[in-house]
Amino acid sequence: MARSVSRTRVVVRQSYYWPDQQLNFWIIVMLATGGTLIGVFASFMMDQQQLQLGVPWIMPFGITVGSLTVVLILIFLLLIFQRRLLPGLVMVSCFILLILYITGLVETAIQLFGPKGNIIGNCQLLQESTGVSVNTLAWLEQNSVCQSWQAVFAFWIIGGVFLVWLIVLGSMVARGGMGD
Numbered sequence: 001m002a003r004s005v006s007r008t009r010v011v012v013r014q015s016y017y018w019p020d021q022q023l024n025f026w027i028i029v030m031l032a033t034g035g036t037l038i039g040v041f042a043s044f045m046m047d048q049q050q051l052q053l054g055v056p057w058i059m060p061f062g063i064t065v066g067s068l069t070v071v072l073i074l075i076f077l078l079l080i081f082q083r084r085l086l087p088g089l090v091m092v093s094c095f096i097l098l099i100l101y102i103t104g105l106v107e108t109a110i111q112l113f114g115p116k117g118n119i120i121g122n123c124q125l126l127q128e129s130t131g132v133s134v135n136t137l138a139w140l141e142q143n144s145v146c147q148s149w150q151a152v153f154a155f156w157i158i159g160g161v162f163l164v165w166l167i168v169l170g171s172m173v174a175r176g177g178m179g180d
Contacts, residue, residue: 016087016173018080026166027073033159034073037066037104040148047145058107062152065100069159072097087174091167098163105156112149119149 041062048055072093079085112119123146129136 015083016085017176018085018173019169022169023080026162026169027077029162030069030073030159033155033162034066034069036151036155037062037069037159040152041066043148044145056111058104058111061107062104065097065104068100069097087170090170091174094163094166094170098160098167101156101160101163105153105160108149108153108156112153119146122146 041059045055045059045063048059076085076090079089123142126135126139126142129139
């Protein structure tokens with residue numbers, strides 16, 4: 001007589017506890033960071049094209065990094081909803097993004113504070129003006145561009161800090177050090 005052997009497959013899935021409030025706060029800040037990078041650099045690229053000037057590499061780079069940030073967050077959200085967000089994936093992807101953020105920060109710092117033709121030095125060319133005049137419009141535009149560069153510089157820093165924070169958080173989650 002033949003015996004039938006039944007095999008059962010047992011799948012054990014490791015679950016990780018991610019602190020909801022910290023992760024939600026990180027997502028909001030990084031969405032703002034990615035959106036700011038995309039918006040400001042897209043505006044700069046339109047200005048450069050309107051002025052018929054070349055587009056420096058930092059502008060499409062900033063749009064790309066901002067877009068990658070938003071895409072990464074969407075992937076994280078999808079994995080969170082499926083309860084499959086792995087700390088290793090988070091740490092590696094955040095480290096790669098951190099390198100891109102540091103690159104953007106360095107280039108933006110060179111553009112802002114560099115030795116030759118820096119943006120901060122050019123921000124002082126026009127005197128503050130009021131009233132309805134071309135001088136006021138020119139000063140307002142100069143002020144807007146300068147503040148946009150400063151905002152991008154700040155968001156490169158904010159993004160870098162929050163990426164490091166998520167790398168540390170991911171390592172704590174992987175070790176199970178977040179508690180239940």
